[in-house]
Amino acid sequence: MARCEICSKDMFFGRKIQITRSQISRRALHRQRANVKKVHVIVDGVPKSMHVCTRCLRSGLVQRA
Numbered sequence: 300m301a302r303c304e305i306c307s308k309d310m311f312f313g314r315k316i317q318i319t320r321s322q323i324s325r326r327a328l329h330r331q332r333a334n335v336k337k338v339h340v341i342v343d344g345v346p347k348s349m350h351v352c353t354r355c356l357r358s359g360l361v362q363r364a
Contacts, residue, residue, distance in 0.1 A: 301335045303352035305360050308333040339364040 302309045315329035334353045338361075339346050346364035355361055 301337070301350040303333060303335055303355060304349045305351055305355040308335070308352045308354070 310330050310332045312328055312330050315327045335350050336353060336356070337348060338351055338356070340349050340351065340361045341347070341364050342349070349361070351361055356363075
């Protein structure tokens with residue numbers, strides 16, 4: 300699993316609850332992965348390939364090559 304190299308965003312966990320006939324039938328750990336893309340960015344004037352989440356791309360923390 301890739302991790303964002305800018306903000307270190309990784310997978311996170313939560314509870315997945317299914318409700319059947321007004322009873323909570325199952326409580327399972329549900330893992331969600333961050334939306335991480337492998338893009339070419341410019342670091343110190345040199346193009347480089349990095350794993351960056353879409354939040355960092357959208358906010359302009361990196362500059363695409």
